[in-house]
Structure formats: structure tokens, C-alpha cells
Amino acid sequence: xxxxxxxxxxxxxxxxxxxxxxxxxxxxxxxxxxxxxxxxxxxxxxxxxxxxxxxxxxxxxxxxxxxxxxxxxxxxxxxxxxxxxxxxxxxxxxxxxxxxxxxxxxxxxxxxxxxxxxxxxxxxxxxxxxxxxxxxxxxxxxxxxxxxxxxxxxxxxxxxxxxxxxxxxxxxxxxxxxxxxxxxxxxxxxxxxxxx
Numbered sequence: 001x002x003x004x005x006x007x008x009x010x011x012x013x014x015x016x017x018x019x020x021x022x023x024x025x026x027x028x029x030x031x032x033x034x035x036x037x038x039x040x041x042x043x044x045x046x047x048x049x050x051x052x053x054x055x056x057x058x059x060x061x062x063x064x065x066x067x068x069x070x071x072x073x074x075x076x077x078x079x080x081x082x083x084x085x086x087x088x089x090x091x092x093x094x095x096x097x098x099x100x101x102x103x104x105x106x107x108x109x110x111x112x113x114x115x116x117x118x119x120x121x122x123x124x125x126x127x128x129x130x131x132x133x134x135x136x137x138x139x140x141x142x143x144x145x146x147x148x149x150x151x152x153x154x155x156x157x158x159x160x161x162x163x164x165x166x167x168x169x170x171x172x173x174x175x176x177x178x179x180x181x182x183x184x185x186x187x188x189x190x191x192x193x194x195x196x
Contacts, residue, residue, distance in 0.1 A: 004030055006086055008156035011043040012148050013085025013139070014078060018047040019170050020138065020177050021074040022188070025163035028155055046163070069127065070189045072117040076131030077138075079109055084135040085148055134186045141184055147173040 007030045015028045030043040114124035139145055151169060155161055174180050181188045 005152065005156045006089075007043045009089060009148070009152040010082035010086050011045055012152040012155055013081040013083075014045045015047075015151070015166055016085075016138070016144070016148055016170065017078045017081030017135075018045060019167060020181055020186070021077060022177065023078070024048040025166050027160060027163050028166055029160045030155060031159070068117050069119075069123075072113055072119060072124075072127045073130050073134070074189065075116055076109060076113050076128050077134055079112065080128070080131055080135055081138075084132070084139055085152075088139045088145065137184045137186055144174060144180075144184075 011028050011030055015025050018025050024047060026046040026048065028043075028045050109128050110121060110124045113119060113127050114121050117124075117127075119127065139148065147170065150173070151166070154169075170177075178188050
């Protein structure tokens, strides 16, 4: 029997990060090696990301630039959350993982964030650094970590979980995502504080 727990934990990390930044999680899936013979992906989270309310692009104002940077940080948190969750369990070192991914089209996080927001590589590196700091706060919290392990075990057992069920599970264990972010010192985007 293959060990799929690392994949389940990786996808759980992404799901928790999507939930934390206010995205709608639709489903979380992992696949066995036999199921991946015709496809390179072994797991995934289907989620709807969100832009800040009323935001329709950068017009050069400081507010728009700040929103874009905050959105870039949220995206980097989501992108790196799977690797960070697996690193937390000691299955790999996050810095080594990122170094190995650097230059690969699908895994160069600095390049991906740079393209996403039109940031320079230096700004993208700063965004990724902030994202990693936030992920250590997130997965370093004992309650979050216990919840992540519990959800990963359930995903490993079932292979697929509907997003509504994942969201209800996270809310039952961790409460409101905005309140959790504030408690952990991870500032949510300003528009999420108004409407929750």
C-alpha cells in the first residue's frame, strides 16, 4: 500500500490557506499512483479565489498597489501552504524544496508571484518571504496543526472531500478565519475586516 498521507497533508495545507484568505473551497482530492498514470497531478484543491471587494485592477493609486501586494501575499501563502505543511512534519525542508522548484515553470514561486501582480523579482521575493513567515505562524499554532493533521488523515482515508464539508470542519475546529488570522498576527485584507 502506498503512503498517500504526505499528499493528503500537502493538499490540506492548501485548503486551510485558501480558507484562511477568504477563498471558497469547493473540493479537496488526492489520487493514488495508479490513478495518476495518465496525469502528472496527484492531488488538488478546487477553490474560488477572491480579489478585494470593488477591486478591478491597478490604477496606480497607493490603495490599489497596497491591495495588489496584499493579494500577492495571499496568493503566495496559498501556493506555498502545501509544501509548508509537509515541511512542518519533517518530510522535507521548505528552503530546499523551494530551491529545487526554482526555475521549474510550475514551481518557481518568485516568478509566479512576479507574473501574477506585475511585480519585479525583488518585490516578489519579499512577498514570498512574508508568506513563509505567515505560514510558520499558521502551522506553528498547535490548534491549527492538530486540525491540519486530523483533516489530512480524513482526506487520506476518503480520497475526496467536498468543500462545504472541509469549510464546516475548519470552522468547527478553528472558528472564524478572519478572527484566527488576527489572533495569529496574520493581517487579513482590509475589506475582509469590514464585512466578515
